[in-house]
Amino acid sequence: MSTSRSFRTGTSRAVLALMVVASAGCQMFGGSCLADAPTSCPPNPPTYAQVQPILGHACVLCHAPDAQLSTLPLDTYEAVFARRDAAEKLVSTCAMPRDGVLLSDEERRTLLNWFVCDAPR
Ligand code: HEC
Numbered sequence: 644m645s646t647s648r649s650f651r652t653g654t655s656r657a658v659l660a661l662m663v664v665a666s667a668g669c670q671m672f673g674g675s676c677l678a679d680a681p682t683s684c685p686p687n688p689p690t691y692a693q694v695q696p697i698l699g700h701a702c703v704l705c706h707a708p709d710a711q712l713s714t715l716p717l718d719t720y721e722a723v724f725a726r727r728d729a730a731e732k733l734v735s736t737c738a739m740p741r742d743g744v745l746l747s748d749e750e751r752r753t754l755l756n757w758f759v760c761d762a763p764r
Pocket residue numbers: 698701702703704705706712715717726729730733734739740741742744
């Protein structure tokens with residue numbers, strides 16, 4: 644009896660841990676990722692200078708010539724600009740960043756506003 648009880652506890656802990664990992668990207672921001680993604684470019688859009696530190700801590704650790712995704716670098720303006728459409732989609736759906744790397748609400752908004760304005764310099 645006690646064996647099966649502790650097995651069940653262990654299983655539900657594992658399931659809970661998986662759910663936390665899988666949903667952390669979206670649910671931390673209060674529901675649907677798409678709902679708070681901007682649909683049009685706001686006045687005074689952010690510049691690359693404002694976005695670069697965000698990319699630096701949330702993306703470049705995986706996306707750089709000397710990192711895991713050396714063929715998908717996001718460490719220069721040109722590299723990000725070339726992938727801006729895919730990046731916007733992935734950030735707006737909370738598919739990126741991933742593996743426990745998170746953006747604050749403010750960072751996510753800045754990044755999405757920049758993408759929706761077509762990634763100005
Ligand atoms: C922990 C590592 C990690 C972090 C952090 C990360 N990525 Fe990724 N990214 C990946 C992996 C792995 C892939 C390729 C496999 C996949 O698509 O699932 C990928 C793929 C991509 C792609 C290419 C998708 C395509 O189909 O062309 C883009 C664009 C991207 N990431 C953008 C970003 C942006 C923007 C950030 C930061 C906000 C970011 N990533 C943060 C690991 C990461």
